[in-house]
Amino acid sequence: MGAGHGHDHGVSADSDRRWLAGALALIVTFLIGEVIVGVIADSLALLSDAAHMTTDAASIALALWAIRLAARPATGRMTFGWKRVEILSAQANGLTLLLLALWLGYEAIRRLFEPPEVHGVLVLITALVGVAVNLLATWMISRADRTSLNVEGAYQHILNDLFAFIATAAAGLVIILTGWVQADVVATLIVVALMIRAGLGLIRASSRIFLEAAPEHLDPAQIGRDMAAREHVTEVHDLHIWEITSGSPALSAHVLVEPGNDCHAVREDIAHMLAHDHHIEHVTLQVDHAGPQVLDIGIRDSNTHPCGDSHSPKHVSPGKAPHAH
Template sequence: MGAGHGHDHGVSADSDRRWLAGALAVIVTFLIGEVIVGVIAGSLALLSDAAHMTTDAASIALALWAIRLAARPATGRMTFGWKRAEILSAQANGLTLLLLAAWLGYEAIRRLFEPPEVHGWLVLITALVGVVVNVLATWMISRADRTSLNVEGAYQHILNDLFAFIATAVAGLIIILTGWVQADVVATLIVVALMIKAGVGLIKASSRIFLEAAPEHLDPARIGAAMAARDGVTEVHDLHIWEITSGSPALSAHVLVRPGHDCHAVREDIAHMLDHDHHIEHVTLQVDHASPTLLAIGNRDSHPCAEAHGPRHVPERAPHTH
């Protein structure tokens, strides 16, 4: 017997697309100018910002594509639709951050020993314009649904670029005041550290979903105990909690009910509890009456699901169960 529910999100996919498309237009316009100025100024920090902004543009374009793909209905063999495309997008964004950080780190270390001439004023002015552009783009993306790991991946790209421009502006000012051109390299290394942090976070979060791990905010042991504590339940096993995509937790389980209790009523009670207390709407429950033999002797070997996956959850005070 099963209970299933749909998923509603506070911010519509159409709204997400509008905000992301606006941020993409702003970034691409500025990117073209920054590459030109970076070459003229001889600034690695500006060119690294431009390279990062290229991945920003790519990440937003990828996020837009993933949103469109995820909106397709579940058909044929794609029984969950294409919702995991958003997680693929988030993981791709994390990987590009790490790869770009590796390249920029290498270039920065090389320039520590062979510092080129850097035009501080061009660096400072371009970086200040970049701060304004990235504040605008960051605000636009923050208006989209950041509970989506796909949108969060694009947001992290833009946010890191904002930090990068702030560091580059400081470097430009130092070069103007002191002539210390290595400040350009130091700014790049700060950006590299931020990119690594964001990239690792995105890959870790997306990998948890691909590995079907329970969301971090949901404790399977606690939820299993809560299900087993409902009236009429003797045991819960084969409990699985995972995410179809970010913000869409799902649960399935086999529930054994005491003879004489209404399986339908127990199923509805558990489904309501999961929705109300844990915000799990996509629930599939197999509900059966426990055999008198199982209740009487409590022998694991006699259990109808001897190969049950994971622990078995039973009421804390229930006698003769296991």
């Protein structure tokens, strides 16, 4: 029996804390001013943007904290380190987007029937400044590694806020030109729809990792066939593919090799193929010779499957019958 390991416990190299910290400082500064103007103008769109920017600031702060934790080495009981904290951060960002969208949607519908007087000029000016601020913040966060679901969560917050300010600026212009104050509410509902879309996307992606589903870009059936097609391999089973954190796929499997061939050489060949063809670096393989000797493993009862209680599909080398245990 052999095990092959291509483990990489490094943090995403481009997740640059300085870009996130710079975006955080920019947003907090503008947030304070926007709340003041939103109260003066009695604009729900501005106050909703301010509420959203509060979650933006919180999401970036959470992302920075998660990056710091994820950089800790794997020690003690934390054998994978703290990498999944980044996925917790991404899921929290998704949940806050959905909760905020529900509150803003309720307020917007209420104001449809009781529209307040909205100062269009203040709304327009503040929204235009908000567009500029969020463009800069979006660019700063885009400089970090967006393959990290944690960073992507913060990025989605800022990007949705940019869309919100564009909609709010349009509402302010409509109010100035036509006096139709419900434009403020329409802008809010547009923002709500965008927030729901982004929030659901983050929750779906993070949930896949928590449920240890295979990454969307990897096909376990095809990978199993590729492994079984390698020279001297007779069968692959107990194949599991999951993500430790976003961008860090992992694989484990039991591989049976033709009797008389070098198990270690086969293991190295499969590990190289997985890294080169499928970009899976974190690989653990149990490799045994196919044949009666497998039955002699004394760690399992003789009435059980000799290679473990396998519930996953078997992948058999092309042109060969499944191995009879």
